[in-house]
Amino acid sequence: MENQKEETEKNGHFYQNSCHTDLAVEMKEEVEQKQELTGVEVSTKKHAYHGITETRIRIVDERGEAALGKPVGNYVTLEVEKLYRDSVQKRIARIICDVIAQLSQGAQNILVAGLGNRSVTPDAIGPKVMEHLQITRHLFECGYVKSDALNMKVVSAIAPGVMAQTGMETVEILRGIIEKTHPQAVIVVDALAARSSNRLNRTIQLCDTGISPGAGVGNNRQKMNEETLGVKVVAIGVPTVIAVPTIISDAMQQLLLLLGADHAGKLVEELSYEEQYQLAEELVKPYFTDMFVTPKNIDEEILMMSQCIAQGINAYINI
Amino acid sequence: MENQKEETEKNGHFYQNSCHTDLAVEMKEEVEQKQELTGVEVSTKKHAYHGITETRIRIVDERGEAALGKPVGNYVTLEVEKLYRDSVQKRIARIICDVIAQLSQGAQNILVAGLGNRSVTPDAIGPKVMEHLQITRHLFECGYVKSDALNMKVVSAIAPGVMAQTGMETVEILRGIIEKTHPQAVIVVDALAARSSNRLNRTIQLCDTGISPGAGVGNNRQKMNEETLGVKVVAIGVPTVIAVPTIISDAMQQLLLLLGADHAGKLVEELSYEEQYQLAEELVKPYFTDMFVTPKNIDEEILMMSQCIAQGINAYINI
């Protein structure tokens, strides 16, 4: 899972992602409530028939970076009302295919990295995607397939596991593999943390700026992006959990609205969102920092989402 | 997982388990803060060397039932500081063995039911226990083992899955199997909901009053006890999750302490615990009722706990 307190170092300072979400689209919503958004281009498209909303956010300069707490680059978010219909899954797979083509600039040789812990259901989406992929690299390498004979891309894949299982930073593992097998691009698939529960398992984010995988504490987690991996990175993420302080901070806000404009409440009401979040963190410390919130039917949703993403990647392999 | 809002019907009225925990020991702590405990016998024993606390709660009459929101019967809770040492696991297994012997009144023919959803990590403890059990019934039935030749009990087991997977009430499935295979007692193993995070995956509760498995909404979930199953029931539960309203209600309480004795706060401060919980539920509705909080390393802890419980049951089989 992504670390929910993502920091991006830039010009020697950290700017904080104050929304505690891994979703650019949630950041945007949060920020728009308070200020005008500059340095960011946003376009939205509704696929009305299938109930899919596609939001493309482009962070174009440092002002956008500072506003959204994420580096310059492209962020495509797909939100779906109901994933259960076959035709909806097909449509999403098609869009994923197109976005991969765009963000990877048509890479012909890709490594898919399914991040996360396969033994913890909401963190298993990366390894699960790998189970449904069409792997081709060994067919080319062994000479079973000629690269010019077929309209098929070279695909390899790995589900390296998490640091508690491997003892290694995922970025070390991937960098080592990339140097030996020379893909043109890496597609990393990972579980994310969202801010609002109604985005869980209903949203797919694709971006070309990489990700920072994390297990909560996360301060020394290493980023996976073009700079650290040495090749283009397309990150595909699905929010499957919410951080505990996030829901507490939300509940607090509602509680204070309820209490009304009295003096005592004022104290808290005047806090900025970030200060409220820190307060929420204080309240739940020390027990909840390594915990997360996830729905009870997470197994069904992970299965559905992973099949859908694998379909999208497989479609890209065969165009 | 157990339903966190357990209700027990008795004499035509419902008395509510106001603590939103499946653990008798947490109920007891909660109640003791407010009133004297009557109708309940409590004894505590420390296994100092192994860091295990064993609390035996006996609810002897209706006053005890009303106070703790649980039916008359025996509740044994084992709390452990660190489960990781081999010698601690052995000691716990030994205690589990003894408690099963006591609560099942020495049943010689048992069915173990591993409840829960094996595909959702914190709910998989029941099915996981089944993987490590020594199954013997078919050896007796096929004549490979003579009942008098060996000091071994007759053991069968089933992991029926949850209602979303089977479409059936677990109690229907178990009742059907019991009528065909005639065990003297059923040991049900299930994941529970706790109130405090430091009890998660560190506590084992054994009782002879059965359980009410639940998937959140749970109002028509059927109890599994001697009355509904027709044979003695020993329930073994491990708290692996916390309900979302529980942690919010806790955070709220702390927030109000922080806000101090001002007028606005007063409104909420004066609410009873139960009213606070209902307020917390309101605040998180409708999104969080089917969600739970669980630690990130839940896979390791479930593995450890399930092996330990299986060892305890296996020890009972061979005494």
Next chain:
Amino acid sequence: MENQKEETEKNGHFYQNSCHTDLAVEMKEEVEQKQELTGVEVSTKKHAYHGITETRIRIVDERGEAALGKPVGNYVTLEVEKLYRDSVQKRIARIICDVIAQLSQGAQNILVAGLGNRSVTPDAIGPKVMEHLQITRHLFECGYVKSDALNMKVVSAIAPGVMAQTGMETVEILRGIIEKTHPQAVIVVDALAARSSNRLNRTIQLCDTGISPGAGVGNNRQKMNEETLGVKVVAIGVPTVIAVPTIISDAMQQLLLLLGADHAGKLVEELSYEEQYQLAEELVKPYFTDMFVTPKNIDEEILMMSQCIAQGINAYINI
């Protein structure tokens, strides 16, 4: 997995399935080489575009029973060249749906039993099918769905595990559940043993005469059919393994052909198929009776087949 030495008791005597296959279509081929087939009706249909062969065998009387070693009833076999194309899977699912409708006589309330051991890959097809099923019974029972409002059947499911895991005969478990939940028909899904390797994971057999699950020794394995379960039974089987004596007996036959018409070889050449099989069994005893032969990529094939069968059952649920 089915027991490969299937015996059917009839009128006080056992007639032996001399072909050591669970597939009616392989029995038919075997028998046709030696004698005219009486008491059996066969029709074959080619779905040329999708590369599917559909063979319908109807055993109409005792002569057919004796010839094919299987009870009176209907056996539909689907053989597919390549399962990997999406359109082929859809076509098969459609046929499965139609055959279930026919063999279950349009049952509106069904229990699906996914037999086999989920921890042994070639035996996991039953439990795997269950993962992809649409379960509805609890929706009707809880009142979420009105039976007349929707064109949807009542479906429940169970993957009981094998006798080494449960200590119980699967037929005991199913009978108990059926008596409590009252389905009109049971669909049992199980792995089968085939005779020829090119039918492995390429064939689906549906029949209305039930099955005899088995773990090799199998002499006291209980049949699952309308008589023992008390409701209609539709058995869906996929051959995923071959018995060790089968492949040895085949190799022997070829070896003897190779040795030619000399005196020594004659001895063996003159043996009937059944005698050859017994000889093969002798040769591999005592070590290989509890072993089976299976392909190395069995995981991929089981995944594909189980999804396809689940699609077929789901289609039936919604017609």
Next chain:
Amino acid sequence: MENQKEETEKNGHFYQNSCHTDLAVEMKEEVEQKQELTGVEVSTKKHAYHGITETRIRIVDERGEAALGKPVGNYVTLEVEKLYRDSVQKRIARIICDVIAQLSQGAQNILVAGLGNRSVTPDAIGPKVMEHLQITRHLFECGYVKSDALNMKVVSAIAPGVMAQTGMETVEILRGIIEKTHPQAVIVVDALAARSSNRLNRTIQLCDTGISPGAGVGNNRQKMNEETLGVKVVAIGVPTVIAVPTIISDAMQQLLLLLGADHAGKLVEELSYEEQYQLAEELVKPYFTDMFVTPKNIDEEILMMSQCIAQGINAYINI
């Protein structure tokens, strides 16, 4: 799984492992029947109480290499009668610990590579071992543990999957990871092919010459040894399958004994073992080359074996 037709290139020529086993101890037995063994030192030790036989084979020069078809180095084989007793598992774990210490020359920083396909039961032993390992490297790297403060080794681990899942040679993946994380030694754990069924899941082989993982075809499978990985390699293997031609060739031999000294049989009887094996291969081609033979209770045996090996590695980590 290891490729059953292991070839070792040496001085420009291939010498064939004519026994079609991955076990040095089976090679030795085979060869001893025909010729005196030179260039090989053998010592055997019985742990009578625990029913464990420990055979140490040292191939000291090219004569030994040619005789046993394996490179110069040390091969320790543990054979156990019954693995089920706790005390036997402990004893084996202890021996494994000692042998690792010897073969790795006391490496303080190790990478454990659990080879094989976790989705195919008999091939899952490598990944299963990884589930029970104590991983420590990240604790040192993050500064939680000081290297001098604790008597604990630096351990990392990876279960890379097989080529059909990754599209990459396992040796490429491991080499990349080793170059980034700098272990002093690699412990590779893999499933092997045995020759005789009574060694399946009852034998553990440890050697310092690496292994050649394979998926049947195997001719371009790359070896994993000190030369290709750049660090010391300790290979731990458990035979979990038998190749199909192996059992057929055995059955053939017995059939011919049975047929007696007649002319026809002579033809085959006069074939060398290797020629017989090739004949067996011909007979089963083309269908059985990608198949294997494995016992029906393989899940239980893999679980037991993997726990036992993990215990052994964990013991080494803590000495």
